[in-house]
Amino acid sequence: MQEVQGEKPGKAKKERTPMPEQPAEERRKNFNEVTLGYTKEDALAEASRCLACKDPKCVEGCPVNVDIPGFIQLICEENFEGAIERIKATNALPAICGRVCPQETQCEARCVLGKKSQPVAIGRLERFCADYEREKGVKAPEVMPPTGKKVAVVGSGPAGLTAAADLAKLGHKVTIFESLHKAGGVLSYGIPEFRLPKEIVRQEVEYIEKLGVEVKPNYIIGRIKTLDELCDDFDAVFLVTGAGLPNFMGIEGENLNGVYSANEFLTRVNLMKAYDPEYDTMVRHGKHVVVVGGGNVAMDAARSALRLGADEVSIVYRRGEDEMPARREEIEHAKEEGIIFRLLTNPVRILGDEKFNVTGVECIKMELGEPDKSGRRSPVPVEGTEFLVQADVVIIAIGTSPNPIIFKGSEGLEQNRRGTVVADEETGATSKCGVFAGGDAVTGAATVISAMGAGKKAAKAIDAFLKEK
Amino acid sequence: MILSFVQKICFYSGKCDLMAYRILEKEEIAPSVHRMIIEARDVAKAAKAGQFIILRIDERGERVPLTIADFEKEKGTVTVIYQEMGKTTKQLAKLSAGDYLEDFVGPLGTPADIRKLGTVILVGGGVGVAPIYPQAKAYTSAGNRVISIIGARNKDLLILEDEMEKASSELYIATDDGSKGHHGFVTDIMKKILDSGEKVARVVIIGPPIMMKVGAGVASPYDVEILVSLNSIMVDGTGMCGGCRVTVGGETKFTCVDGPEFDARKVDFVQLMNRLAMYRGEETEAVEKYEAECRCGLH
Numbered sequence: 001m002q003e004v005q006g007e008k009p010g011k012a013k014k015e016r017t018p019m020p021e022q023p024a025e026e027r028r029k030n031f032n033e034v035t036l037g038y039t040k041e042d043a044l045a046e047a048s049r050c051l052a053c054k055d056p057k058c059v060e061g062c063p064v065n066v067d068i069p070g071f072i073q074l075i076c077e078e079n080f081e082g083a084i085e086r087i088k089a090t091n092a093l094p095a096i097c098g099r100v101c102p103q104e105t106q107c108e109a110r111c112v113l114g115k116k117s118q119p120v121a122i123g124r125l126e127r128f129c130a131d132y133e134r135e136k137g138v139k140a141p142e143v144m145p146p147t148g149k150k151v152a153v154v155g156s157g158p159a160g161l162t163a164a165a166d167l168a169k170l171g172h173k174v175t176i177f178e179s180l181h182k183a184g185g186v187l188s189y190g191i192p193e194f195r196l197p198k199e200i201v202r203q204e205v206e207y208i209e210k211l212g213v214e215v216k217p218n219y220i221i222g223r224i225k226t227l228d229e230l231c232d233d234f235d236a237v238f239l240v241t242g243a244g245l246p247n248f249m250g251i252e253g254e255n256l257n258g259v260y261s262a263n264e265f266l267t268r269v270n271l272m273k274a275y276d277p278e279y280d281t282m283v284r285h286g287k288h289v290v291v292v293g294g295g296n297v298a299m300d301a302a303r304s305a306l307r308l309g310a311d312e313v314s315i316v317y318r319r320g321e322d323e324m325p326a327r328r329e330e331i332e333h334a335k336e337e338g339i340i341f342r343l344l345t346n347p348v349r350i351l352g353d354e355k356f357n358v359t360g361v362e363c364i365k366m367e368l369g370e371p372d373k374s375g376r377r378s379p380v381p382v383e384g385t386e387f388l389v390q391a392d393v394v395i396i397a398i399g400t401s402p403n404p405i406i407f408k409g410s411e412g413l414e415q416n417r418r419g420t421v422v423a424d425e426e427t428g429a430t431s432k433c434g435v436f437a438g439g440d441a442v443t444g445a446a447t448v449i450s451a452m453g454a455g456k457k458a459a460k461a462i463d464a465f466l467k468e469k
Numbered sequence: 470m471i472l473s474f475v476q477k478i479c480f481y482s483g484k485c486d487l488m489a490y491r492i493l494e495k496e497e498i499a500p501s502v503h504r505m506i507i508e509a510r511d512v513a514k515a516a517k518a519g520q521f522i523i524l525r526i527d528e529r530g531e532r533v534p535l536t537i538a539d540f541e542k543e544k545g546t547v548t549v550i551y552q553e554m555g556k557t558t559k560q561l562a563k564l565s566a567g568d569y570l571e572d573f574v575g576p577l578g579t580p581a582d583i584r585k586l587g588t589v590i591l592v593g594g595g596v597g598v599a600p601i602y603p604q605a606k607a608y609t610s611a612g613n614r615v616i617s618i619i620g621a622r623n624k625d626l627l628i629l630e631d632e633m634e635k636a637s638s639e640l641y642i643a644t645d646d647g648s649k650g651h652h653g654f655v656t657d658i659m660k661k662i663l664d665s666g667e668k669v670a671r672v673v674i675i676g677p678p679i680m681m682k683v684g685a686g687v688a689s690p691y692d693v694e695i696l697v698s699l700n701s702i703m704v705d706g707t708g709m710c711g712g713c714r715v716t717v718g719g720e721t722k723f724t725c726v727d728g729p730e731f732d733a734r735k736v737d738f739v740q741l742m743n744r745l746a747m748y749r750g751e752e753t754e755a756v757e758k759y760e761a762e763c764r765c766g767l768h
Contacts, residue, residue: 181572218574246711264710282748356743
């Protein structure tokens with residue numbers, strides 16, 4: 001819906017400017033981006049809705065404290081370059097955040113407009129600015145004079161890239177070590193092309209490199225060098241090794257052929273481009289696919305399986321839709337594309353044929369009981385309600401457990417009972433001097449933006465540590 | 470051949486020293502079995518017996534795990550030995566010294582637990598002799614008496630005979646057709662030694678899964694530790710994908726971080742073999758397509 005132009009600035013308009021997107025019928029057959037981004041007119045219309053609050057609550061809701069009213073004001077002035085500069089002052093990865101951040105629970109959740117109607121589409125505006133800049137060509141950013149201090153960042157996901165950018169801007173020499181052949185971490189292997197085009201990730205990494213950061217792919221800390229050896233070579237180390245090993249349910253049939261962890265399935269499809277026949281990557285193109293889990297990863301896996309040509313994809317989740325940890329927008333998009341939601345349902349066992357191939361999943365209906373430790377009502381099986389869902393591919397997306405490799409050959413790095421690195425919430429400082437940690441390696445699987453927030457905080461703490469050193 | 474991304478950078482920038490993964494030597498050591506020495510300094514420096522690497526030929530290639538067959542820390546080289554099977558190994562066979570690999574990452578997996586145990590029997594079958602070789606060297610230098618048994622279908626397919634001779638206290642050979650050494654299986658010789666009453670602390674068996682399964686079965690009744698090294702299908706090799714999972718002692722383990730060596734008595738070999746066959750249809754198709762393209766002169 002097009003906004004009426006020429007209204008008085010500062011006066012809130014009722015309707016939020018919609019984002020153009022590929023129709024569901026079309027996009028379910030391709031891996032191109034679902035949402036197409038604002039045009040200049042869309043952006044101006046949406047930006048004019050911002051009330052430019054004196055005490056902006058939206059900024060408080062942003063883990064990296066982007067000056068939201070500031071950049072939106074610059075959009076209103078059609079100073080798009082100024083707007084992106086303002087965003088990049090605190091956020092090194094705006095093209096990514098504009099696409100994958102859960103704005104509805106962060107900045108947009110705090111927008112005062114949201115109380116009476118819909119909040120300003122902050123995420124879409126951020127994306128517009130980043131895309132505008134990318135089309136124009138990214139300017140070489142300014143960095144402070146070299147401090148002579150060296151920082152190692154272990155992992156090139158959102159936390160690592162953010163910290164590396166901030167530290168490089170402060171004049172520190174940063175080297176990122178990445179175990180895979182491509183930088184980006186979950187942005188490269190996990191989030192699908194249709195939600196975050198890999199070309200954008202590549203360009204954001206390129207921007208970080210322009211700041212003087214060196215990225216070393218194919219380099220595994222814990223194998224090529226231990227953390228202790230790294231500590232000898234660098235003045236500080238930031239551990240951002242990600243969420244780790246995929247969890248399985250421990251039910252019968254989980255090792256049958258055709259059962260994937262979401263990590264493996266998504267890595268094959270995204271990083272290794274199994275959807276492109278020009279690539280050698282193998283992946284099973286299921287006709288009947290069952291995805292277990294209710295998070296963003298489950299949505300990504302289900303929608304990817306659909307695009308590989310499945311006739312039917314269903315999500316099996318043990319709680320209800322309200323309890324699903326996935327973003328609203330992802331759930332809506334999945335529904336529009338025809339993904340079936342089997343809620344209050346849990347797999348009991350996976351069935352296979354004599355050739356060890358998956359044939360189906362036996363499920364049971366669940367009901368919600370008393371709230372558990374997480375505050376969510378815990379699901380309880382309803383006896384005698386078992387039923388069979390046909391499947392030739394099953395994807396398990398029920399979270400991850402920490403990777404033990406980083407702890408090999410590292411003295412004095414404390415881990416908690418769950419195996420994640422123990423780190424100070426504010427600074428990322430660990431029990432080992434000069435070693436900081438953040439992102440999923442500390443919190444367990446979370447969001448891109450929370451990892452970036454941790455990267456920002458740690459960069460500040462590392463800079464202070466280096467100055468004192 | 471189409472230039473890989475890395476080769477293009479080398480070609481246009483002249484900065485080839487930046488690119489570490491150069492093929493220094495390549496030789497066909499048996500029909501369709503190749504040895505490749507690759508310059509990969511970081512990997513060579515850290516490598517230990519029992520570990521593996523993952524390589525990728527070019528941007529569109531698969532990530533293929535291969536066990537480290539040898540390494541020289543000073544020279545910064547890593548040796549791999551592979552048999553032409555799928556498309557990638559056939560493509561690898563076409564590369565020669567001076568070519569580059571896009572990616573070469575490692576060392577991966579937990580190193581073999583090598584210490585002084587007394588007498589150790591090492592059994593290698595087919596290209597499984599390749600990963601046995603660094604173990605033979607390591608067990609010998611740890612002060613063990615190393616009895617090695619290597620085998621192949623016939624004498625032409627037998628690899629690393631001279632190297633294994635040097636690295637072991639005793640070497641036995643078996644071929645399925647009797648063209649060299651014992652006419653029969655490596656496990657026959659292993660059984661004979663175990664029956665002889667000699668005190669053996671450990672048996673390490675590496676080869677095709679069926680050979681490891683049979684070997685584990687033969688050695689099981691004896692009072693000896695039996696280890697096998699598994700080569701599962703995997704993507705990242707650092708625990709992230711879980712594709713390499715295998716049931717060991719009723720528990721799901723990841724070959725890449727928990728292994729690749731496991732207690733042979735506890736490994737579910739049937740599941741292992743089934744999982745290795747997961748993409749057999751697709752693999753055959755890929756090979757056929759690749760060979761058709763080769764005939765048309767596209768490669």
